[in-house]
Amino acid sequence: MSRRYAVLGAGSWGTALALVLARNGHHVQLWGHDPEAIRSMGATGYNPRYLTEIPLPAAIQPRIDLPSALQGIDALLIAVPSSAFAQTLQKLAGQLPAAIPVIWATKGLDAASGGLLHELARQSLPDHPLAVLSGPTFAREVARGLPTAVVLASHDQAIAQALSRDFNDERFRVYTSGDLVGVELGGAVKNILAIATGIADGLGFGANTRAGLITRGLAEVRRLGASLGAEDRTLTGLAGMGDLILTCTDDQSRNRRMGLALGRGESITAAAETIGEVVEGVRTAGEVGVLARRLAVELPICQAVEAIVLGRETPMGAAISLMERQPGAEFGD
Ligand SMILES: NC(=O)C1=CN([C@@H]2O[C@H](COP(=O)(O)OP(=O)(O)OC[C@H]3O[C@@H](n4cnc5c(N)ncnc54)[C@H](OP(=O)(O)O)[C@@H]3O)[C@@H](O)[C@H]2O)C=CC1
């Protein structure tokens, strides 16, 4: 059944997911906050800044003003950076048709509270079914229709199944879950660990270091997940280990590229400018550091990245400190 979606956020990920929906026969009203970019999209049929080589089908209608993007919709997808998530929810207040399901594909924590995004969404949109979509998904590969698997989590399994059908096709495989905490946590923390492995590679360390960081990084995600009530198996699934492997090992990852630049001695500002797209892990590192101290959970790799991005430690100094820690039982935590 063809449905009408609004997609908020016309960057790489909003554009790629709009393409998936359009490919599946749905209508998409794609809203972005930059009127010039949206006008250009309407005039040329291409996104002028992101995935610029991918043609947009007629089923994707660019929208400059939010009320017209929300007109007549059956469901809403938010794909803005986490820094803009709270602000986007505020903009929706009083504008959303009743009971419209809201999905987000943002990876990160709330900029103001450091909390998980579903907590914020639940407060802002108490009367709407909520769901999060996450997993190992580079936008360009999704836009090109390369085989991809994701997870869509909602507390309401009927909603998760109905929404998963809108996105699922033979090139985009959507599994469902009821574990929002685990799915959101996996997607947020892997960005910090992608920076960590990028730093190690930028310093010239080898494959052993990378594999060690990924594995011990997963141990950190699971430890934090346990203290926040995530299901452990979620963190070994697509939104946890799957996304961790993807972003720690492939240079399409902007977080990994940030780490590579830091390891080579570049500044965050210079690297961010070169990358030119959102690098969520830089801010998430600080937020997860605060969370770890509050919950008294030991996250040495995440906290090493936090120290580096805050300028308190050099990449090499952090690497030496990590290697000098007293090792214990592998599963002693
Ligand atoms: N790209 C990917 O492969 C994937 C990304 N994600 C997640 O999706 C989220 C979005 O990332 P992505 O699309 O890649 O980022 P991009 O950097 O590609 O695009 C970000 C988009 O958000 C827009 N934006 C910035 N601030 C606001 C705001 N206040 N209100 C509305 N729009 C805003 C930007 O506009 P402008 O151009 O004007 O700055 C731009 O269009 C992130 O949390 C990311 O982790 C998840 C899975 C895959």
Ligand SMILES: O=C(CO)COP(=O)(O)O
């Ligand atoms: O979340 C992503 C892939 O799943 C995209 O990763 P980056 O933001 O590091 O590019």
